[in-house]
Amino acid sequence: MTRTLLTGNGAAAWGARLAKIDYVPAFPITPQTEIIETIAGWIENREFKSRLVTLDSEHSMVTAAGAAASTGVRVFFATSSQGLLYGMEMLYTIAGWRAPLVMVNVSRGLSAPITLEPDHNDVLAARDCGFLQIHCSTCQEVLDSVLIAYRLAEDARVRLPVLVNLDGFYLSFTREPVTIPDQVLVDRFLPPYDPENIAFRAHAPMSQGTAVLGGSAYSYFRYQMHLAANKALTVYDEVAHDFAAIFGRCHEAVECYRCDDADYLFVMMDSFATKAREAVDQLRENGLAIGLLRPRLLRPFPSDHLREALAGKRAVAVIDQNLSIGHGGILYMELAAALAGGRRREMPLLVSFVGGLGGREISSEEFFEMAEVLQQAVRDGHPPEPRLLFTEAELREVRKQQDVARAHRQQQGGEG
Amino acid sequence: MSEIQNLRDLPATHLLGTGTPMCAGCGGLAALHEVYDILGTRTVFVNAAGCMTLLAVYPFTPFRGSWLYTAMAAAPAGAQGVRDALDILRAQGKIATDEDLQVVVLTGDGSAYGMGLNATSGAMDRDLDFIYLCYDNEGYGNTGQQYSSATPHGARTATSQGTRGYPGFKKDLFAIWAAHRPPYLATVISSEPLDLARKIEWAKDIRGPRLIIAMAPCPTGWEFDPAETVAIGKLAVETGIWPLKEYRDGKVVHTKIVRQRLPVEEYLRRQGRFAHLFHPHRQEDLLAEMQQRVDRYWRQVEEAE
Numbered sequence: 064m065t066r067t068l069l070t071g072n073g074a075a076a077w078g079a080r081l082a083k084i085d086y087v088p089a090f091p092i093t094p095q096t097e098i099i100e101t102i103a104g105w106i107e108n109r110e111f112k113s114r115l116v117t118l119d120s121e122h123s124m125v126t127a128a129g130a131a132a133s134t135g136v137r138v139f140f141a142t143s144s145q146g147l148l149y150g151m152e153m154l155y156t157i158a159g160w161r162a163p164l165v166m167v168n169v170s171r172g173l174s175a176p177i178t179l180e181p182d183h184n185d186v187l188a189a190r191d192c193g194f195l196q197i198h199c200s201t202c203q204e205v206l207d208s209v210l211i212a213y214r215l216a217e218d219a220r221v222r223l224p225v226l227v228n229l230d231g232f233y234l235s236f237t238r239e240p241v242t243i244p245d246q247v248l249v250d251r252f253l254p255p256y257d258p259e260n261i262a263f264r265a266h267a268p269m270s271q272g273t274a275v276l277g278g279s280a281y282s283y284f285r286y287q288m289h290l291a292a293n294k295a296l297t298v299y300d301e302v303a304h305d306f307a308a309i310f311g312r313c314h315e316a317v318e319c320y321r322c323d324d325a326d327y328l329f330v331m332m333d334s335f336a337t338k339a340r341e342a343v344d345q346l347r348e349n350g351l352a353i354g355l356l357r358p359r360l361l362r363p364f365p366s367d368h369l370r371e372a373l374a375g376k377r378a379v380a381v382i383d384q385n386l387s388i389g390h391g392g393i394l395y396m397e398l399a400a401a402l403a404g405g406r407r408r409e410m411p412l413l414v415s416f417v418g419g420l421g422g423r424e425i426s427s428e429e430f431f432e433m434a435e436v437l438q439q440a441v442r443d444g445h446p447p448e449p450r451l452l453f454t455e456a457e458l459r460e461v462r463k464q465q466d467v468a469r470a471h472r473q474q475q476g477g478e479g
Numbered sequence: 480m481s482e483i484q485n486l487r488d489l490p491a492t493h494l495l496g497t498g499t500p501m502c503a504g505c506g507g508l509a510a511l512h513e514v515y516d517i518l519g520t521r522t523v524f525v526n527a528a529g530c531m532t533l534l535a536v537y538p539f540t541p542f543r544g545s546w547l548y549t550a551m552a553a554a555p556a557g558a559q560g561v562r563d564a565l566d567i568l569r570a571q572g573k574i575a576t577d578e579d580l581q582v583v584v585l586t587g588d589g590s591a592y593g594m595g596l597n598a599t600s601g602a603m604d605r606d607l608d609f610i611y612l613c614y615d616n617e618g619y620g621n622t623g624q625q626y627s628s629a630t631p632h633g634a635r636t637a638t639s640q641g642t643r644g645y646p647g648f649k650k651d652l653f654a655i656w657a658a659h660r661p662p663y664l665a666t667v668i669s670s671e672p673l674d675l676a677r678k679i680e681w682a683k684d685i686r687g688p689r690l691i692i693a694m695a696p697c698p699t700g701w702e703f704d705p706a707e708t709v710a711i712g713k714l715a716v717e718t719g720i721w722p723l724k725e726y727r728d729g730k731v732v733h734t735k736i737v738r739q740r741l742p743v744e745e746y747l748r749r750q751g752r753f754a755h756l757f758h759p760h761r762q763e764d765l766l767a768e769m770q771q772r773v774d775r776y777w778r779q780v781e782e783a784e
Binding site for chain 1: 520521523525532533535536537540542543544545546547548549550552553555556557558559560561563564565566567568571573574577578579580597598600601602604605
């Protein structure tokens with residue numbers, strides 16, 4: 064066991080190394096690139112035996128990854144943002160092949176406008192593709208989640224690919240103390256990949272990804288994926304339990320921070336949840352019974368865990384670092400659906416906030432304000448309209464940029 | 480020297496199953512039959528979206544070996560993943576040599592000339608050990624023969640219905656591939672089975688990217704009677720429209736040079752897709768232009784010899 068400072072990208076690479084991955088199809092994209100550079104460096108220095116191949120695009124990378132996993136080796140790959148979307152066709156495809164591999168997505172806002180810092184529209188675009196999703200808030204969690212992801216993906220009851228998400232910049236380039244577990248312990252937790260019947264071999268011909276005609280066969284195979292994903296809820300709990308027993312770190316499907324006696328909750332995913340956690344501590348000091356609920360597992364969606372955690376609370380702020388244009392926050396919708404689908408116990412008011420797009424800061428003051436809005440919602444007996452977080456100061460800053468752009472255009476002789 | 484000297488040397492056992500949903504008289508399927516007989520069943524065919532995607536429809540396949548359908552742009556990348564994984568497993572001693580497979584990409588011209596060209600270029604950059612078989616029916620055949628970048632000048636397609644047909648020119652994919660300097664390239668056609676078999680026989684045992692374009696006369700897309708497939712194919716060669724050639728050791732060699740080429744008209748007038756060149760009146764300028772282009776090509780070949 065070594066405790067050292069690692070970036071989120073470094074932690075992801077260490078997770079892959081400890082999982083003894085056989086194959087890494089790669090394609091560079093900011094802010095993910097450090098992951099493949101790290102692995103490539105280890106391979107070149109003969110510190111680690113694996114095979115890294117740079118493909119011609121993410122579309123090709125995802126295809127090669129799925130094809131290799133379907134031939135029977137342990138596969139890892141990483142991407143971000145535009146790359147994830149460029150490979151999207153193949154994410155659906157290789158999930159349909161039931162290729163049990165692990166990918167890391169380093170979240171970054173989507174074009175246009177093109178930008179670098181994180182939000183979750185990239186990873187949530189992959190929500191329905193058949194990849195399971197684990198979302199991380201610390202670098203340690205990134206390393207641990209990659210190991211957990213292989214156990215989950217390769218479990219005979221699941222056999223689906225798993226995506227591990229970390230936020231660009233906030234985790235990818237931020238050094239945190241990380242415990243690198245001993246290989247012996249990792250080997251005990253994660254046995255070598257047994258592809259069983261998933262392989263192309265001369266003496267056992269196989270057809271994979273074949274066409275089906277008609278809706279019945281198509282529905283059957285898609286339902287199979289869905290049922291396997293649902294089974295992954297139970298399997299996840301088992302795997303997390305094993306992980307805690309071996310490594311002493313507990314990564315539950317849903318993290319509940321100071322939730323038990325809370326009247327109010329923030330619900331957030333990924334690294335910005337650590338900001339909410341800080342705010343919870345400060346609000347608690349001021350006497351407000353508030354907690355933080357952080358789903359780590361987004362697919363399968365842990366509806367039961369969430370319903371249980373929300374029962375009896377008065378009001379909940381769902382803070383989405385994403386925006387479904389024309390509808391609103393995606394986690395808010397998912398949570399609302401989970402609550403609507405459960406037995407009608409005493410369920411809280413849900414209040415929707417959207418913030419943190421393109422890495423926009425969410426300040427302590429904004430968390431305090433959101434807590435105020437929750438209390439007001441309870442007093443009013445109904446939730447307010449969803450809010451898009453944006454301050455007067457920011458608006459002034461953007462107006463200034465618009466003035467500069469306009470002045471420049473006028474100088475060029477264009478219209479004002 | 481190839482062991483295949485004459486038609487009697489061609490394999491007597493045919494490996495590809497019958498009863499596929501390809502059209503009657505499909506020149507692409509005929510080429511695949513001939514190729515599969517040479518390559519054998521220790522193969523995995525990695526397919527891109529196109530007519531031949533319908534070869535393997537659950538739960539049936541005409542292949543005795545393996546099959547992987549990927550997507551329209553990605554077949555060479557699928558081949559990369561399979562090849563790399565097999566190499567890894569062999570190096571780890573997890574599979575025996577006789578469990579190894581020849582990885583064969585199978586796509587139409589829509590993928591090969593267009594959407595899949597980037598992935599193919601990448602596979603050649605990486606010196607991927609694979610065979611690429613493109614069946615070129617000169618249009619997006621599976622969707623009803625819209626023009627692709629393999630469509631010849633003047634051909635009528637579902638998206639070039641005017642009196643002068645397709646305004647563009649057939650892309651020289653062979654030259655694009657050759658610019659990557661792979662170990663082996665060839666053009667073939669099913670109506671010349673001996674030439675085809677020799678080339679596949681040769682390609683089979685080389686390492687690295689080996690790419691084959693099979694011109695695929697297409698009764699439904701080119702509008703001719705399915706019984707004419709072989710005749711059309713022979714005319715494509717005898718008029719000089721489809722040069723049979725190889726690229727080996729950095730040099731292009733023509734494997735069949737027709738000294739007395741037939742006029743291109745002989746080829747064109749038997750296909751509905753060129754009917755507008757002859758009816759209601761002959762479009763002399765277009766016909767002359769097509770003939771000149773073929774003549775110019777062969778003049779350059781003869782000068783280079």
